[in-house]
Amino acid sequence: MATEAELRQLLADSSRIMFRLGLVDYMGHPSVRIPGTDCVLIKPRHSLRIRSQDRVRPDDMVVIDLDGKLIEGKDGPPSERFIHTCIYRARPDVQAVVHTHQPWATVMGVASAPIRPILHVQSSLVEKPVPIWPCAKLVTDNELGEALAKSLGEHSVVHLQGHGVASAAATVQEATLNAIHLEHLAEATWRVLAMGREPRVIPPDEIHQRTATGVGWEVRWAYYAEIAGIEPSEARR
Numbered sequence: 001m002a003t004e005a006e007l008r009q010l011l012a013d014s015s016r017i018m019f020r021l022g023l024v025d026y027m028g029h030p031s032v033r034i035p036g037t038d039c040v041l042i043k044p045r046h047s048l049r050i051r052s053q054d055r056v057r058p059d060d061m062v063v064i065d066l067d068g069k070l071i072e073g074k075d076g077p078p079s080e081r082f083i084h085t086c087i088y089r090a091r092p093d094v095q096a097v098v099h100t101h102q103p104w105a106t107v108m109g110v111a112s113a114p115i116r117p118i119l120h121v122q123s124s125l126v127e128k129p130v131p132i133w134p135c136a137k138l139v140t141d142n143e144l145g146e147a148l149a150k151s152l153g154e155h156s157v158v159h160l161q162g163h164g165v166a167s168a169a170a171t172v173q174e175a176t177l178n179a180i181h182l183e184h185l186a187e188a189t190w191r192v193l194a195m196g197r198e199p200r201v202i203p204p205d206e207i208h209q210r211t212a213t214g215v216g217w218e219v220r221w222a223y224y225a226e227i228a229g230i231e232p233s234e235a236r237r
């Protein structure tokens, strides 16, 4: 089981990777449950003191409870912490959540255009259509967070229409990788449609064969950590 120090490092790594890939700017945030507690570690709200997501540090992360109340930390939690807390309350299987304003997936969500399973590595994520929560408000209370969590349902990702994406998984690494994969699929779908062509949707048996024989998320995480300039000793796997 990961220690709190390791989870803080993972959140910093996730922030840096998502920033370097253009999935977040000063907005957006990752979080993770602290094992054995009803508390969540989350990137703090951006401020004059908190540095960019490329440079946010493990010590900057703050602790909140599942009501969104600040338990520990020098800085405030994000105003949209209810994206995270309401998903954790609705989904006991979810250990980590990331919220992004990633451009391609957001545009597809704005258009209610399905992100298709058309790239072999990433497609298992969208075998079932990505649900859309048709609301662009800041998710600043339980009522909005619960409506979002309801739209997510049992899926791994959900559109916040006109706003961004939330990704939920068993680990910080998988929640981050799913956001990355969704962006690849969204961009590829958009580009094929822009050519005036219909993309070939990969059938389930090809997706399942690819998933069963490809590398695991640990290897993909190591790759993205490396290209984000994270030293191997820092990258928790």
Ligand SMILES: [Zn+2]
Residues within 6 Å of the ligand: 027, 028, 080, 099, 100, 101, 163, 164
């Ligand atoms: Zn947001």
